[in-house]
Amino acid sequence: MFGRILLISAFIVGSVTSDTLLEEYEENVGYTIEGKVYPPSTMTYQWPRNSVVVINGGEYKGFLKEDGSFIVSNVPSGSFVLEVLNTDYIYEPVRVEINPKGKFRARKVNYIIPSQVIQVPYPLKLKALSKFRYFQQREQWKITDFLFNPMVIIMVLPLLLMLILPKMMNDPETKKEMEQLNLNKMTSDMPEISEMITSFFNPASASSKTEKSKTSGKTNKKRN
Incomplete structure (x- = not known):
């Protein structure tokens, strides 16, 4: 009887150890x-x-x-x-x-x-x-880098203007436009001849006219 118990216990221990060994393996x-x-x-x-x-x-x-x-x-x-x-x-x-x-x-x-x-x-x-790129690739020279350089632009633009402006002035239409602009400026800047003559011969009336014009301008401003 005692031997059977030993055999059963040995069998149980062996099965448990085999399972653990399998898991560990x-x-x-x-x-x-x-x-x-x-x-x-x-x-x-x-x-x-x-x-x-x-x-x-x-x-x-x-x-x-x-x-x-x-x-x-x-x-x-x-x-x-x-x-x-x-x-x-x-x-x-x-x-x-x-x-x-x-x-x-x-x-x-x-x-x-x-x-x-x-x-x-x-x-x-x-x-x-x-x-893999262990080193940065060196940039290659391009003509656009030269053209868009600020120093080149500063040097080239005046030359272009010097070449283009004379050709534009030779054009008859542009000449007429420029003459008209100059005439308009001259007429706006020059005073009327009648006012010049009256102010020369009668300075008091000219000063009164100027005062009247100033007062009228002030009244107009107040009204506005």
């Missing part, structure tokens, strides 16, 4: 994320060596094979951000979600709108977006 072993990184158009033989696949900023790492495929092992269930680090090219990061049952789902990383889900196929297929 699954947690330690984890899952495997796989995919392929496509090289850029100008691929070199050192391209796989210069590329590393990292998860969550380096928590898990994977290296590329010669054909661009990769495997990252011992990844537990959860949500992870996978990135391809290359010295010359930029790759779009991907979020990989692994549920406890071992199902994979991959989607684009969107830090601005996290709720927006754009799924991508799994196993992953990653392509280069653009090339």
